Amino acid sequence: MMKRIVFLLFFSLLISIPAAEHPFTLSQNGKARCVIALPEKPSRYDRMAADDLKSYLGKITGGDFQIVSEKDVKGNAIILGESKAAAKAGLKDFQPEEWCIDSPDGKQLILTGARPIGGFYAAWSFLNRLGCYALTWDQDAIPQNPDLVYSGVRERKKPAFSGRLIYDGYPHQFRKIDADKKVTEAYVSWLLRSRINGEQSKRLPSLYTHGSYHMAQPYPYHTLDLFVPPEKYFKTHPEYFAMNEQGKRFPPERPHVGGSLCMSNPEVARVTLESLREMIRADRSRNPKEEWAYVYDISKLDRMPYICKCPNCLAVIKEEGTETGLHMRFINAVAREIRKEYPDIIIRTNGNVGANPPPTKTLPESNVLIWVTDRFTVSDPFRPLEHPVNAEAKAKHFEPWRGKARQLCLWDYWNLGGGVYFNPPRVETVFDAIQSDFRYFRSIGISDIFIEASRDRASPQNFIDATYFVANNLMVDPDDDPEKLADIFFKYYYGPAAPVLRKWFDEIRAGVKKHPGKQPTLGVGVWCYADVPFIFNSYMMLKKTAESLPKGSPYRDRVEWERISVIWYILAHRPGFRDMFARNGMNVNDLVAECRALVKRYIRRYPSRKPAVFEKEFEERFKTCSIELKRPEKFKDVPEENFRLVAYPYFRNVRQFNAVIVDDPDSIQGRAVKSAPKGNVYHGVNKVMPGRGHFRTTFFQLRNGGGLGGGVSLLLKEVPQDEKYHWFRLPGKIELKHKSGFWGHGWAVQVNTTHLYMLTDGTAADNTWDEVWFSAKFTGPSYVPGSKKDDAIWVDMVVLTRKGRK
Numbered sequence: 001m002m003k004r005i006v007f008l009l010f011f012s013l014l015i016s017i018p019a020a021e022h023p024f025t026l027s028q029n030g031k032a033r034c035v036i037a038l039p040e041k042p043s044r045y046d047r048m049a050a051d052d053l054k055s056y057l058g059k060i061t062g063g064d065f066q067i068v069s070e071k072d073v074k075g076n077a078i079i080l081g082e083s084k085a086a087a088k089a090g091l092k093d094f095q096p097e098e099w100c101i102d103s104p105d106g107k108q109l110i111l112t113g114a115r116p117i118g119g120f121y122a123a124w125s126f127l128n129r130l131g132c133y134a135l136t137w138d139q140d141a142i143p144q145n146p147d148l149v150y151s152g153v154r155e156r157k158k159p160a161f162s163g164r165l166i167y168d169g170y171p172h173q174f175r176k177i178d179a180d181k182k183v184t185e186a187y188v189s190w191l192l193r194s195r196i197n198g199e200q201s202k203r204l205p206s207l208y209t210h211g212s213y214h215m216a217q218p219y220p221y222h223t224l225d226l227f228v229p230p231e232k233y234f235k236t237h238p239e240y241f242a243m244n245e246q247g248k249r250f251p252p253e254r255p256h257v258g259g260s261l262c263m264s265n266p267e268v269a270r271v272t273l274e275s276l277r278e279m280i281r282a283d284r285s286r287n288p289k290e291e292w293a294y295v296y297d298i299s300k301l302d303r304m305p306y307i308c309k310c311p312n313c314l315a316v317i318k319e320e321g322t323e324t325g326l327h328m329r330f331i332n333a334v335a336r337e338i339r340k341e342y343p344d345i346i347i348r349t350n351g352n353v354g355a356n357p358p359p360t361k362t363l364p365e366s367n368v369l370i371w372v373t374d375r376f377t378v379s380d381p382f383r384p385l386e387h388p389v390n391a392e393a394k395a396k397h398f399e400p401w402r403g404k405a406r407q408l409c410l411w412d413y414w415n416l417g418g419g420v421y422f423n424p425p426r427v428e429t430v431f432d433a434i435q436s437d438f439r440y441f442r443s444i445g446i447s448d449i450f451i452e453a454s455r456d457r458a459s460p461q462n463f464i465d466a467t468y469f470v471a472n473n474l475m476v477d478p479d480d481d482p483e484k485l486a487d488i489f490f491k492y493y494y495g496p497a498a499p500v501l502r503k504w505f506d507e508i509r510a511g512v513k514k515h516p517g518k519q520p521t522l523g524v525g526v527w528c529y530a531d532v533p534f535i536f537n538s539y540m541m542l543k544k545t546a547e548s549l550p551k552g553s554p555y556r557d558r559v560e561w562e563r564i565s566v567i568w569y570i571l572a573h574r575p576g577f578r579d580m581f582a583r584n585g586m587n588v589n590d591l592v593a594e595c596r597a598l599v600k601r602y603i604r605r606y607p608s609r610k611p612a613v614f615e616k617e618f619e620e621r622f623k624t625c626s627i628e629l630k631r632p633e634k635f636k637d638v639p640e641e642n643f644r645l646v647a648y649p650y651f652r653n654v655r656q657f658n659a660v661i662v663d664d665p666d667s668i669q670g671r672a673v674k675s676a677p678k679g680n681v682y683h684g685v686n687k688v689m690p691g692r693g694h695f696r697t698t699f700f701q702l703r704n705g706g707g708l709g710g711g712v713s714l715l716l717k718e719v720p721q722d723e724k725y726h727w728f729r730l731p732g733k734i735e736l737k738h739k740s741g742f743w744g745h746g747w748a749v750q751v752n753t754t755h756l757y758m759l760t761d762g763t764a765a766d767n768t769w770d771e772v773w774f775s776a777k778f779t780g781p782s783y784v785p786g787s788k789k790d791d792a793i794w795v796d797m798v799v800l801t802r803k804g805r806k
Helices: 044-061 084-088 118-129 170-176 181-193 266-286 311-320 323-341 388-397 431-443 464-476 482-493 495-514 532-547 554-572 574-583 588-603 612-621
Strands: 005-010 035-038 067-069 077-080 099-102 108-113 133-136 139-144 155-157 163-167 295-297 346-350 368-372 407-413 446-452 643-646 659-663 671-675 699-704 711-715 726-730 740-744 749-752 771-779 792-801
Touching (some): 044 067, 077 118, 133 464, 133 482, 170 181, 266 295, 266 323, 323 368, 431 446, 495 532, 495 554, 532 554, 554 588, 574 588, 740 771, 740 792
Parallel strands (some): 035 077, 077 108, 295 346, 407 446
Antiparallel strands (some): 699 711, 740 749
């Protein structure tokens, strides 16, 4: 049985806002001095607001607040919704989602607003003014005051952004491990109380959606295939679908991924339009008018770098000067026709196509909502867009849209959790970019915000819940005080540990601000502040703080969850921490068991029926720290301090190139990455492959990322013919920087080597390696004439060595 955690602090409640002429008394000596009244025709959300007020005011004051009908009010009352009292006070003509708090005579406190949600938002704005917040789905901030008087001024307000959603990934996580119903109910209630009006998954629908998030589609983004389904059309009409550089039409790899349409073909627009009509008719036939969807998403599929390479599409792109122009022509054709039949319908679509700039000739129609975004491969989410490191992203992806579209919405990225983006975990926060970015988005006319910020399933990003909480409030009012909100969160979420955790949080923030250079979402390197002393001291501080709290305490658990990324980081950079742990009488290897135990407890922190699903994912990912790789015979005599081995736990699956980690008995490690893109054009010795990079098939390199410079490379002009593993040396030496990777076969073979960088006193020799080797084999007729095997390049190990250094 899940118990909702309520932390009650006893103090005299002070409201730091100007006093009104008529203070409103809610309780005296722990007794309720008013009732909660519903209007004659309450909305669903009015009833929910009444229940919340009864519950939370009761927890604050100890009083029992009765819910009655407005017509039965005889004394002091909080009156909700579209009431007679609101009409009498002249509170009307509300804009969507607008709310109002008013106490005209000291006997009535009117909480009203735009139907259907305004009264609910007024109720929670009122509770916020009393110091009461929904922090997370399992923790509230509830002060206690038995003598509660509201002396706040009249408030009439609406959210700064009409659409508000942070993709935290919880709905999908809950589904995968079959979370208890009480958990999912608590989660969607928290979203509503946080004034989130978007929806992450139809399988866990939000209690309220609005604007561009109130949709009738089965899927809300990457939707081209919903309108021209490949299973229906590809066999009979392949000309509806994208052509690749080899002149071949192809369908999407799978739903919503890896495909596109031939947007210069007028039949494609016709089919799309008819599918859209069917969606609209279906929605309006099954729902009352007030629940009709007005926004439909027609957007490019995920992981698709271009639209179509057919001659007609290329001709349009040339005429427009940008691929985005082709996209706009297609979308406008649909938008113009649907406006004739349904003038209220809005078409939402991408404003970016790959790295292409916005259109300059064909601009979006008035009923097109443009989704703008920066490129998460190059944009730094830790610093605001106004920061110099993001000057290029701001100039290329946001500023050009000023004045070009009547309606703009946002898709933005934070420090994403997960195996590709957060592996190994790091100690960091995006907190100080949020307010500045939201104010900037408001200034350029963005109406709706979508933040992709999925929490890691095994090692939560540090202070991610505080970040969600503050951002939820800033989407409503970007001018709210983030420090005040953070103080509230820490006080109630971490309890007695709040002062220590807040100090550490501020130290991390200071480190992020001081870091030189860019840290893009897709390639975050080692932070300048995350040196051995800072991380070791963080580990010791968190361990001591956790142990000072009672076992089973939610506050102890939350401190422990903050420890996971710290421990994992240490294990990922183990060579640099061995001496520090040894000097303090500890063995760094013991952290493997400690980390595993914490992660398993974290995964099971709420009741679910399939926690083993995430435990299995964790163990696979944790192999970078828990598996002892076999040392190759070739390097058996190299001293430990001068040897680094990287193998499959650090390799990446790059499925768009059919490069995946597979079992391979030929490798001493038992696994390798098999790069087997489909098509002869991607195979052969020293062959130029299709694509903008003009990469050669047998070119390999280890290089520093993010413009840091430095690297070693090798172009093989012949390969062994025995289809067995051989060692190849990349000539030269390399000084590793805080971000690096090994690449081969174009973008197909990707090996993350960032963890090899050691933060030391700045001596270049600490990160300089004299020799770089990789182990590979080449199979298939494109490499070995007459071979019956698949065309593929296999890589199982990368090794770095240096001479005579200790």
